[in-house]
Amino acid sequence: MTTKTPADNRPLSPFMLGQYYRFQWTSLLSIIHRVTGVGLSVGTLLVAAWLIALATGPVVYADFAKHLTAWYGQILLFGWTWALMYHLGNGIRHLFWDIGWGFDIKVAEKTGYAVVASSLLLTAAAWAVAYFL
C-alpha cells in the first residue's frame, strides 16, 4: 500500500519512557532485563576471547590477563558479573511467570526487589571468592 489511509494515522501507544506513563518499578526492571541481555551477548565475546587467548599461548594470555586485571578490566568484569546475576535472577522470575505464578502486581513488585537483592548478593559472593579464597 503506497497511499496513507486514515487507518495508518491512528494514534499508537507512546514509548514506555517519558512523560506519558507514571514511573513503575516493574517496568524499570523489565527494561534492565533487556539491557543486561544485550550487554551479556556482547560480554560473551569476552569469554570467547579469554578462551582463545588461553589456547593461543602464554604471551597472548598474559597480555589479555593484564587488561582484565587493570582497573578498567576489573570494572568491566564487575559490571559483567552483576549483569549476569541480574539476568539470571530475573530470568528465573520470568520462568515462574511462564508457569502462571507471581503475576499479581504486589507479588511482582516484591519478587523484583528479591531479584535486585539476590543479584547484589551473588555478585558480592563471586568477588569475595575471587579476592579472599
Added chain:
Amino acid sequence: MSLRSPLSRARGLGSAKDGVHHFWVQRVTAVALIPLTLWFVFSVANLAGGDYHAVRHWVSAPSVAIMLVLFILTMLYHSALGVQVVIEDYVHHEGLKLLSLMGQKFLHAIVAAASVYAILRVAL
C-alpha cells in the same frame, strides 16, 4: 468467522510456521543456564589470580572442558534467540532487518565454533 482453515488451526503454528518453538527453546536454554552460569562464575572466581598454567590445567580436566562447551554453546544459543527478538522489535527497515538477523546468527555461530575449538585445543 475465521479465515483460517481447520487444518491450520489444528497445527497451531501461526503465521511464522514455527508455533511456540522460539519461545520454548529460549526457556529450555534458560533453565539449563541456571546451573551452568553459577558453575562458571564461581569456578572462574575461584581461579582468579591463577596464571596461564593454572588456568590451562583447570580447562584440561575432562569434566571442566565438557561443562565449558555446554555453557558456551547454551549461552550463545540463548543469546542468538534474544538478540533476534531485540532486532525484530527495533529494526523496522525490511532489508536492514533481514541483514542484521542473518548477520547476528552468523556471528553467534562463528563465536561458538571458535570457542569450542579453543576449549578442545587446550583440553585435548
